[in-house]
Amino acid sequence: MNHQKYNANYAISHQKTGDDFSFIPNMQPKLIGIDHYIKEKEITQPYIEKKDEIIEDYLYKERQLDLTSFNMSDYDIAIISYALNCIVTIKDDIEQQIVKKYILEMIDMYHATTHSYTHNDILNIYQISETQALLQRELLLGDTHTDIVLGILFDNIDFSKFNHNTIEYYQEIFGVLLSYYFDSHNDKEARIKCESIIHKLEEKIVVVQNETVKQELYKSLIFALTRSGGIGDWSKCKTSYSYRDKQFLSEMFTKYGGYHLSDFIDVIFKLHIDELLPEILISVCNAFQKCIEYYGEDIFNRNVQEKISLILLMITKAFLDFNEKIKEDAKMIESYEWILSKLRDIGYAEAAVILDEFRIH
DSSP states (O other), X not given: OHHHHHHHHHHHHTTOXXXXXXXXXTSSOOOTTHHHHHHHHTSXXXXXXXXXXXXXXXXXXXXXXXXXXXXXXXXXXXXXXXXXXXXXXXXXXXXXXXXXXXXXXXXXXXXXTXXXXXXXXXXXXXXXXXXXXXXXXXXXXXXXXXXXXXXXHHTTOOGGGOXXXXXHHHHHHHTHHHHHHHHGGXXXXXXXXXXXXXXXXXXXXXXXXXXXXXXXXXXXXXXXXXXXXXXXXXXXXXXXXXXXXXXHHHHHHHHHGGGGHHHHHHHHHHTOHHHHTTTHHHHHHXXXXXXXXHHXXXXXXXXXXXXXXXHHHHHHHXXXXXXXHHTTOHHHHHHHHHHHHHHHHTTOHHHHHHHHHHHHO
């Protein structure tokens, strides 16, 4: 950061910026070209980096590093992103404090660049993914490690500063839970650990004061797909769900599926709808009803239209493959008929045909 400060002072003193320019570390892009300009004009000495000296002292000579007074504004947030992912685990108080300061600095940066759209020039997607990878690893370790990550991300955080980029950063971290849960079909303890993580995350999210941010973070509680979480074709991958697993999924989908109906439909197909049917019909019905309750009929209809091919596939599979099993449970019958009736009422003839056949046979 000393290099950036040096160039900013030069730019200000030689009027290479506007009159209202002020340099705030990590809140604005680097002043590209100042080094070249200084060398070309030979007005003053270019900044002399100490990179080689630092490498020699701290790497080769193993000089002790004192981080007790670490201040994020003294360091380039992009470089710190790579450095943090070298941590094996966030195990001591100093490391936790540094990661916390990084998160706070990142939140402030995204907030400061809300209208200038220069965040990618300060912290790009590759650098962001470094700290996300660190927090994902720590999150999946469970117990105390999970508590540390959630404390860093939620305790004493000003959620009023959040914008789309900050919310997406959080969602990407928790997006790792989708594949972890899917893959742990033959590991009961891993499934239980994942459930514990979700419940702990839920406790943090429900007390967020900013309603917009809170509702966006609900996506993580239904394993919503993210840019990096859930990519690729999983149709050939094996998974399965015990009765206990389905109860857990039903609980979370019922609570939060209605807030993000399109994401919810994508998730249940990603998790393999064949493995979730017919029990999933109950939480699908609940999610449909709550979407109508939260947002009204128009938004519900729009969500259904967006995912109608998947919804029709689901109700068809339910009838062809699970007809008898549905009829063994009164709640499933009620839920399935409600879904079919609702789809029929908003104009989908396929649902009307299946409803008639279901009641006859």
